[in-house]
Amino acid sequence: MAYIVIGQLHDEHALKILNKLKARNVDAYLLQTHDFPRKVKFSFSPNDGDGSLTLSCGTFINLSDIKAVFWRSFSGVSDEDTRATFMTEQGVAAKDSMACLRTWFYLKNGTKWINGWEAFQHHQEKPYQLQKIKNLGVKIPQTYVGNNLKDIKDIYKKLDQSIFKPVYGGAHTEMLTGSHLEAGRVEAALAKSPITVQEFILGTNIRTYVVGERVISIELKSELADFRVDDDAKLFVIDTPELIKDQAKKIAKELYLNWTAIDWRRDKSSEYYFLEANPSPMFIGFEKQSGISMSDYIVDYMLEH
Structure with a gap:
């Protein structure tokens, strides 16, 4: 049986789990997804439902022999480029690579995922x-998501205190003030990106x-x-x-x-x-x-x- 940590070499959290696994005398490996397909090989047969990974270190592992995966971070695939469109050679290559990885993510094959693709989605x-x-x-704060300035002003007036933050994440939470809504640039900002406005508890x-x-x-x-x-x-x-x-x-x-x-x-x-x-x-x-x-x-x- 093998254990996989999906993460990156410079991530101390990924390395800590990897080293703790090795200290338990099990076969544990780090998988950097951006090594696929340049340095990592993937095989799969829909007929029998099993496949394999050959890691960058040369280790061959049947997918059904992977006992558990700890997913710390996903680093894309080798040819992924956010500027590449589907119709470019690079774009097609990235889509093909992701289709293979997602197949593995969805398969399970008795593998315990901590956590799996659905959780990240x-x-x-x-x-x-x-x-x-x-x-x-479960109780949640009063929340608005969108880019309609009138609705944002309405919820701001309704709540005693509120915060704003990105819908997707990636930036920190800030208190929402009237000056944010009066600034001339707010409509231009909302034309680029919606926001989350939430009651401050x-x-x-x-x-x-x-x-x-x-x-x-x-x-x-x-x-x-x-x-x-x-x-x-x-x-x-x-x-x-x-x-x-x-x-x-x-x-x-x-x-x-x-x-x-x-x-x-x-x-x-x-x-x-x-x-x-x-x-x-x-x-x-x-x-x-x-x-x-x-x-x-x-x-x-x-x-x-």
Whole structure:
């Protein structure tokens, strides 16, 4: 049996999981997806449903022999270029390569994915993610997604405090102010990209880690709208209320997540509001501050039969 970490050589999180696996005396390998197809070979037969990978190091692995995959990051494929169109030779090559990789991602073949393609697709469509979680009966903040300035102004007036952030992600959260909406450039900006406007919940940041059946929560104390940009943010391990533990597991299942960090805002009456569930959260900073080895929990889950 083999274990795969999808990530990059310079990523300390990918390397930590890889080295922890090797320390358990199992065959573990790093796969950088941008090595395919130049350095990595893929074979698949729809007739028998199995195939193989030959890694850049020369190791041959049957897909059905891959026990578990830890997906830290996806780095595209060798000939992928965002400027290439489908009709160019480079564009066609990239599409062909992605079709092969996605076939592997969807196959499963008894492989445990932490996490799989579906989880990452759900994370990219965050408005859909929020809608699905609300339908589970989980509280979410009042949220608007779009580029209609009138509607944005309406929700801004309706809410006591609000934040704005990209729909897809990739930038930090900021408090929304009237000056943002009065600036002459706002309509030009909205013509290029919609935004998410969301109710700012007065309270504190809670992050709940879920790996398999384990649920661990921390409180992150920060004065900023986005604790990720606060170098002075402090974390404290807290007890997870039974309702939140149950909701966290339901959220993970709904979003195809075997491993995740769920971000909440807890208001002053201890109500929890779901913000998002990350399919590939960082954990090294958490380990250093908490003393809890999340990486061992992840490896434990990968090795479970």
